[in-house]
Amino acid sequence: MRLYRLIVEACLLCAAGVATLPGQITASEARHAPALALALAVGENSSSSKFPTGADGTGAARTVELIADKDNRFKLSNGQAGPLVLKSGEIVKFRITSLFGGEKARDGAVHSFVVRKLRESGWSVRLKEGVQEFTLTAPKPGNYLIECTVECGPGHDDMNLKMVVVK
Numbered sequence: 628m629r630l631y632r633l634i635v636e637a638c639l640l641c642a643a644g645v646a647t648l649p650g651q652i653t654a655s656e657a658r659h660a661p662a663l664a665l666a667l668a669v670g671e672n673s674s675s676s677k678f679p680t681g682a683d684g685t686g687a688a689r690t691v692e693l694i695a696d697k698d699n700r701f702k703l704s705n706g707q708a709g710p711l712v713l714k715s716g717e718i719v720k721f722r723i724t725s726l727f728g729g730e731k732a733r734d735g736a737v738h739s740f741v742v743r744k745l746r747e748s749g750w751s752v753r754l755k756e757g758v759q760e761f762t763l764t765a766p767k768p769g770n771y772l773i774e775c776t777v778e779c780g781p782g783h784d785d786m787n788l789k790m791v792v793v794k
């Protein structure tokens with residue numbers, strides 16, 4: 628909480644003494660919003676850890692390896708079809724190997740990795756041939772579907788991978 632106080636004090640320097648504690652922010656403090664938002668974010672993090680961590684709290688993001696295969700199917704690295712099981716809130720590093728399945732998009736993508744209802748959270752990645760890595764945060768618990776939205780060739784319409792997010 629030390630950082631929180633420093634940031635609020637810095638904010639106080641910029642104008643009237645209004646910033647106090649999280650939860651006590653009022654409309655009159657709207658002009659302090661950026662500093663307050665930052666202070667709240669820092670406060671939130673410091674309650675658990677200094678850095679983003681995996682769900683196991685070790686600080687290491689878990690790596691999930693997938694294949695977007697040339698037969699136009701997603702596969703887990705163990706060769707199975709899924710589902711992919713994640714823990715809500717965990718930070719997941721995806722390492723996806725993509726292989727050409729007969730057709731590719733104009734931008735060169737041979738597949739994509741899309742969860743439609745999570746697009747705004749970054750769950751929408753074009754996949755070029757080869758290995759790609761990106762990091763995402765597992766959403767709230769529920770059942771999701773990872774889909775390929777690139778016309779990648781025979782079997783494309785069924786190219787998806789079930790994802791189950793647990794508490």
Ligand SMILES: [Cu+2]
Binds near residue numbers: 738778780784
């Ligand atoms: Cu496809």
